[in-house]
Amino acid sequence: MRKRSTVFLLAIQVILFTSGHNAGARIRKGLRVYISVDMEGIAGVCASDQVSASGRDYHMARMWTTRETNAAIQGALDAGATEILVNDSHGSMRNIIAHELNPAARLITGSPKPLGMMQGIDRTFQAALFIGYHARAGSINGVLDHTYSSAAVYSIKINGLEVGESELNAILAGHFGVPVALVAGDREVCRQVKEMLGDQVLTVEVKEGIGRHAASTLVPAEAQKQIREKTREALENLHAMKPFQLSGPYTFEIDFLYSWQADAAELIPGVERTAPRSILYTQDDFLEGFRLFRALLVLARP
Ligand SMILES: [Zn+2]
Incomplete structure (x- = not known):
């Protein structure tokens, strides 16, 4: 009797394992794209009042942020994405205008969230995209440069490597085996991510800092056009991209x-x-x- 029930349990386990395995394979057949969206690196943004909810120009800047996100979503769809998850990653994390977002994507909004700027990332994604990103605290000509908190952080190193938000979030993506395929932001953040992640990561320089609070910027429509094109190109070249992984401790x-x-x-x-x-x-x-x-x-x- 005992033997028979063991065999029965084993059979159930085989069925469960097989169906689970198939379900996993089915998910992985599609192209699942994760998008983290910050605000300081959006085209047209150069000042703090544009990125704080009480600021005079905040509403305009959140519209630009939503449209750059839509450009990345459209680029992902052009490349054949089957599922797209967008995580609002700036400040209160309630900046993206939900009703203006392409309904092909799902949106994570609000805070706090356990993984913060990378909430929702997991092993089922094939690529991560960073939109509106900015240079780390203490950068020269980095528009609104900071690392996580401009009221608390002077610098962060992980295993001796100086990191900003883009590198830290790339390590988080790498922890789940997901490569960062594209970063859009100012010229300095693009330089910094290429320095750490290598030339495999594609970048869109939407503006060039002229100090911390001034920039020579693409107008939003042009930035959106380039983000859409580069996103498609990046996702079509995923085979060449490796996750950024540090070994512990x-x-x-x-x-x-x-x-x-x-x-x-x-x-x-x-x-x-x-x-x-x-x-x-x-x-x-x-x-x-x-x-x-x-x-x-x-x-x-x-
Ligand atoms: Zn930020």
């Missing part, structure tokens, strides 16, 4: 703007104070390291 070094922020951070077990404004910690699992980083930013909020 992962050491995060964070320099804050103020010493009180490091005072607060070192209250967490495992976080070591290395200088008046600096802390360091190491995690074997990258996602755990990233979660701790996010929690430290909450503690460091002015």
Whole structure:
């Protein structure tokens, strides 16, 4: 009796495994594209009031942001995408105008979210696209340069590599085996991502910084045209793209703007104070390291 039920259970497991396997294969047959959308790197944007909800020109800038996102969605559809997930990644993460977005995509909106700018990424995607991205804190001619929080972060290194949002989010995508196929933003962010990810990543330089608060920019319609074309080209060349993967353990070094922020951070077990404004910690699992980083930013909020 016992033997028979074991055989029965095994048969059930085989059926479940087989159907699960087939379901997985079916999902992977389509082209699934993930899009993370920030705002400082959108064409036409050069000042803080354009990217904060109380700002005078915010409504116009969120329309440009929505249209650049639609351009990437259209480029993905041109390349045969079967599923597209858009994650609003700026500030309150409620910037993209939902009713203006191409209905071929699904939208993640609002915050906080466990993976923040990369919420929703997983192993079922074949490519990640970054739209509206900007240079890391401390860049020259980087329009509205910062890294995650301009009120808290002076610099971040992971395993000795200085990272901004595009590199950090590329490591997150790489953790799930997903390559970053395209980055759109200012000239400096495009230079920085190519430096770390190599020439395989395609970029669209929608503007060139003339300092932090001025830019020579493509007009939105031209930026949108180039994003659509480059997205299609990037997705048609996915075979040449590899995920960006660092091997663990992962050491995060964070320099804050103020010493009180490091005072607060070192209250967490495992976080070591290395200088008046600096802390360091190491995690074997990258996602755990990233979660701790996010929690430290909450503690460091002015
Ligand atoms: Zn940002």
